[in-house]
Amino acid sequence: MQFGVLRENKTEPPFSSPLDQLSIAGTYSCAGCSLPLYSSTTKYDSGTGWPSFYAPLDNAIATSIDHSLFMVRTEVHCRRCGGHLGHVFDDGPPPTGKRYCMNGVALAFTAA
Numbered sequence: 054m055q056f057g058v059l060r061e062n063k064t065e066p067p068f069s070s071p072l073d074q075l076s077i078a079g080t081y082s083c084a085g086c087s088l089p090l091y092s093s094t095t096k097y098d099s100g101t102g103w104p105s106f107y108a109p110l111d112n113a114i115a116t117s118i119d120h121s122l123f124m125v126r127t128e129v130h131c132r133r134c135g136g137h138l139g140h141v142f143d144d145g146p147p148p149t150g151k152r153y154c155m156n157g158v159a160l161a162f163t164a165a
């Protein structure tokens with residue numbers, strides 16, 4: 054599953070990741086190359102079943118347009134290794150209004 058998400062742009066089933074409900078302080082890094090991607094301070098419960106953040110760390114991610122599934126979505130991938138992480142949507146909370154919807158298997162959590 055981890056390989057499928059990172060390298061083949063697959064999506065894990067919702068509510069399958071233990072990271073979804075995790076709320077302790079720490080850093081979420083790329084499971085492919087260990088680059089720090091998100092801080093727990095920007096994590097929130099979006100109710101979608103995937104770990105969600107309203108902002109990434111500086112220089113952590115890159116985005117591209119994904120036309121699969123007959124939708125136009127903005128794909129989020131790791132800036133360093135290019136691993137697919139998830140998508141970003143415009144229905145997130147303040148202050149950014151963004152929802153970074155991540156696959157838990159693409160992330161590795163390190164407690165602060």
Ligand SMILES: [Zn+2]
Nearest residue numbers: 083086131134
């Ligand atoms: Zn990476």
